[in-house]
Amino acid sequence: MVRILILVLLTLCHYSYAESINVKQEHLLKAFSCQDKSKTICFEGAEFYSEYNIYIFNFKVEISDENLKGLTVEQYIDDTMGPIYGLINPKAAEFYGIDPIMREIIDEREHPASNIILGMTTNYKNDSYVSYIRVAEKDTLSLLSKIELSKDKPADLLINKCEKIKKSLGSLTEKQLEEYCKFNLI
Numbered sequence: 001m002v003r004i005l006i007l008v009l010l011t012l013c014h015y016s017y018a019e020s021i022n023v024k025q026e027h028l029l030k031a032f033s034c035q036d037k038s039k040t041i042c043f044e045g046a047e048f049y050s051e052y053n054i055y056i057f058n059f060k061v062e063i064s065d066e067n068l069k070g071l072t073v074e075q076y077i078d079d080t081m082g083p084i085y086g087l088i089n090p091k092a093a094e095f096y097g098i099d100p101i102m103r104e105i106i107d108e109r110e111h112p113a114s115n116i117i118l119g120m121t122t123n124y125k126n127d128s129y130v131s132y133i134r135v136a137e138k139d140t141l142s143l144l145s146k147i148e149l150s151k152d153k154p155a156d157l158l159i160n161k162c163e164k165i166k167k168s169l170g171s172l173t174e175k176q177l178e179e180y181c182k183f184n185l186i
Contacts, residue, residue, distance in 0.1 A: 027105035119154025
């Protein structure tokens, strides 16, 4: 009974576990400044989560009905994430068949651009959506994405499932770690 209660509580609660290190991306911050209110999309910063080997670029998006042009908010986010991701991550660019032209302004001294996961926080009216898109390459190159109506950070959306399972089971098998906690499958 107690185990069932714990599992129910874990399912309902979102966690923020991992500690991040801010990674300077001065050129990108300048080019896509959130101080410029005329922009729909801006760059909030880059973070590295060493526990999970997650290198995430966080973008903020402000949209209105005018931006949607008949799309749902989720469709708009999905249509926006992919092309932006292709401009910064060379593996995503390969997937989309485009040049990663923003890579020129990315500082790769600490982490390669091919490890970047794109995170987005999107505000529409009074709702906040969080999303990510990442490369997953085992046998073939593919992209994985997720969008949720949530106030969480994009990194939290990535790691919550792993953390919930760790909390409920205590320790994970190698197969469970691979399935729930490996985010850079390159």
